[in-house]
Amino acid sequence: MDSYDRLKKDKTGIYCLYIVVFYLLVAVLAKIGWIATPWDKTVGKGYEPPSFISLELWLGTDIFGRSVFYKVIHGTRIAMSVGLVSALMSTPIGIVLGALAGYFGGWVDELVVWFYTTVSSIPNIILLIAITYVLGKGLTSIYFALGVTAWIGLARVIRGEFIKHKTREYVLAAESLGASHFSKIFKHILPNVFHFVIINLSIQFMSAIKAEVILSFLGLGVQGQPSWGVMIDDAKMELARGVWWQLAGASIAMFFVILALNILGDALRDSLDPKIK
């Protein structure tokens, strides 16, 4: 476990891990309804500026008098769910396709490489817009769009690693003991390259959150729920009237989790793969 020890020594990295865990915790608590529920309750007049009278009001209210603080918390829930679901969908696709291509080579490899070159030839934002447009607005479309597009980077890395590992001695030893293809891929090679999956997760989580905000902002995403992107979209009209707190709340919430994921990604890379500096 020396990679874990290395990570523990990286103080900033550990703090960032705590921040991400905190966001996840907030998301779970909001989901089961222990905090900030209901978010669409009227807590004051429309556009009340931030004040310290109560917790609900400390980020002010939106046009309908709903608490911006509660909306930020529920935005966190949506952002985290988008990150999580898209990672859960795309990671297995990336692992399996990358592993098959790298391990078997030949026409399997050519097919997989053709497939991901083709998908990555469509600029990502265009593909995301096209998928969410075709599937119809809403959270499900976003999950799906991110899930089916985000596997490419991981598949590329895993393919490269499998090509390197498949001729190593431990794999040949397993083969001579009669290990099947399946067991060589998943029992022998995969655990040795799994750190790339973990490093990839933090990057993927981050880009999923960013993409959700942009898609929701374009009106293709979350409907009738307080996502950060929707809040920033509202702010476009509000700023001219001097209402800055929705923009500030959503941006700051997003800023800290992205910052934490950025630094955590670097810390994970340094501790899990010390060869890359």
Added chain:
Amino acid sequence: MWIYIIRKMFSTVPIIFGVALIIFVLFNMVGGDPTYQMLGKHANPKLIAEIRHEYGFDQPKYIQFFEYLKQIATFDYGRSYATRQRISEMISNGIAPSLSLAIPAFFLGTLLAISISLLVAYYRGKWIDKVFVFGCVFGMSLPSLAYILFGQYFLAYKKGWFPISGYETTWPDRLEYLLMPMFIWIAVSLGYDVRFFRTAILEETNQDYVRTARAKGLNEPRVFFKHVLKNSMVPIITNVVIEIPLLILGSFLLESFFGIPGLGSITIDAVHNSDFPVIKAMSTLISLLFILGNMVTDILYTLVDPRVSLE
């Protein structure tokens, strides 16, 4: 050489076919009948039949696909549903505005990023390096929408330093409208670029030849600006060149916010109007331009770098 170029061109054919297939399946099959996406679920039946006939949605799928391939080959994507304009015309009008924002912003931004990364890499480990690296991560973590809204609200609306939005067709007048989106573009990309370039330069400083140069008694500026700089330019230029095909895309958000009538704005307007033919055409065309750009980049690369093999 010519054989290499021709082979390279042929190798993009399966990719182009794949892109066409994905976009076709996505738009004409996954989403169900596109007519409903354009008109909504409760349009009157006569209008539905008309639209279906006009855009050929009443044909069998393989004929639709064939028609779509024909559209790609002839660069004739029919008419927009919302504005009735010819789509090919909309696109050719949109390229110039997109590029007049993207090209200067890209080159100024890259130049600035390279200069800063040289500075911080030279003072690596010192406070100036730490401040800039922290600044980079900080800047990367701010949502790009926040830059845009802050710039537009504070610098343009409150301070009045720049026009809030707009565009001019003639050149010196156009610049006034492009300045602010250009600054925002540079600000958004600076963090990523500086961090990447700094890493690329620092990777070179660990190489053996640097130790040799130091061992033979060269002073630090000479080691850095003569030996390290030359070699670190290879990964930096690679990274810069790869981004050039993407410039055609412009920037969706910047164009839409600042009223620049480029390809990004056209796409976002089409999304808002549920303009099915335009979204499909834009997806296709931008992907094709992207593939083409990558191909040209690859070819130029082999011309410039003798080490890249022509196999």
